[in-house]
Amino acid sequence: MKQVKWAVIIFCIPLLLTGCMYPDSQLKENQTPYKEQIQSVQSAVDQFQTNGGGILPIITKEAETPIYQKYVVDFKKIVPRYIAEAPPNSFDAGGIFQYVLIDVETDPTVKLLDVRMAQAIQDLNLRLTSYRQANGYPPYGEVLSDEVFTLDYKKLGLKEAPTVTSPYSQRQLSIIVNNKAELFVDYTPDLYDALKEKKHTFKKGEDIREILVEESDFVPAFSLPYTIDESEKPIFLVK
Numbered sequence: 225m226k227q228v229k230w231a232v233i234i235f236c237i238p239l240l241l242t243g244c245m246y247p248d249s250q251l252k253e254n255q256t257p258y259k260e261q262i263q264s265v266q267s268a269v270d271q272f273q274t275n276g277g278g279i280l281p282i283i284t285k286e287a288e289t290p291i292y293q294k295y296v297v298d299f300k301k302i303v304p305r306y307i308a309e310a311p312p313n314s315f316d317a318g319g320i321f322q323y324v325l326i327d328v329e330t331d332p333t334v335k336l337l338d339v340r341m342a343q344a345i346q347d348l349n350l351r352l353t354s355y356r357q358a359n360g361y362p363p364y365g366e367v368l369s370d371e372v373f374t375l376d377y378k379k380l381g382l383k384e385a386p387t388v389t390s391p392y393s394q395r396q397l398s399i400i401v402n403n404k405a406e407l408f409v410d411y412t413p414d415l416y417d418a419l420k421e422k423k424h425t426f427k428k429g430e431d432i433r434e435i436l437v438e439e440s441d442f443v444p445a446f447s448l449p450y451t452i453d454e455s456e457k458p459i460f461l462v463k
Contacts, residue, residue, distance in 0.1 A: 268306035
């Protein structure tokens with residue numbers, strides 16, 4: 225009987241540590257992209273910038289950080305003077321979203337980045353690094369462009385191709401790899417739909433990712449640049 229009791233206790237410890245015992249309402253609050261919370265953070269950022277002579281409340285990142293992951297809101301700089309607390313759904317408060325800025329030079333605008341994407345890529349990168357150390361090169365699969373490939377997921381010990389959930393369509397998006405063994409999310413399906421549904425003036429050679437951002441609260445995190453081909457379909461932008 226004592227063995228059963230200890231087994232139950234040991235089983236429950238991980239649940240407590242991972243937050244599985246949170247009430248459903250709290251879990252929902254941590255995982256829902258509420259517009260009013262985005263607007264509150266936007267207001268705080270605007271006030272901070274006005275009072276700070278144009279300086280933005282962001283965490284300093286390396287210059288080569290991809291544009292949609294580069295300007296992360298630093299809540300330590302705006303709480304509690306400009307906003308009472310970090311939103312419950314923010315990564316800072318235990319949620320699943322990072323609050324980031326786009327258009328920082330012209331019109332700093334608050335958007336969201338789903339941290340679960342970062343975790344998926346980080347986990348896959350561990351497998352990729354291990355494979356490269358053993359074989360000397362990534363497990364490239366199908367050629368998508370001159371510098372972009374699918375992954376041969378079976379060589380990484382996976383039963384199916386790795387994907388993440390799109391913040392735009394909720395469809396599953398593939399994780400792909402470039403010729404530098406860097407992992408990215410392939411937003412081609414979302415871009416294809418957006419180009420069909422929205423009027424645009426993009427020309428070949430221009431980065432078209434902004435079409436996803438314009439009417440959404442999310443940024444296309446961990447994405448490569450895309451452009452259009454002669455038939456106005458999305459393709460990878462190779463510079």
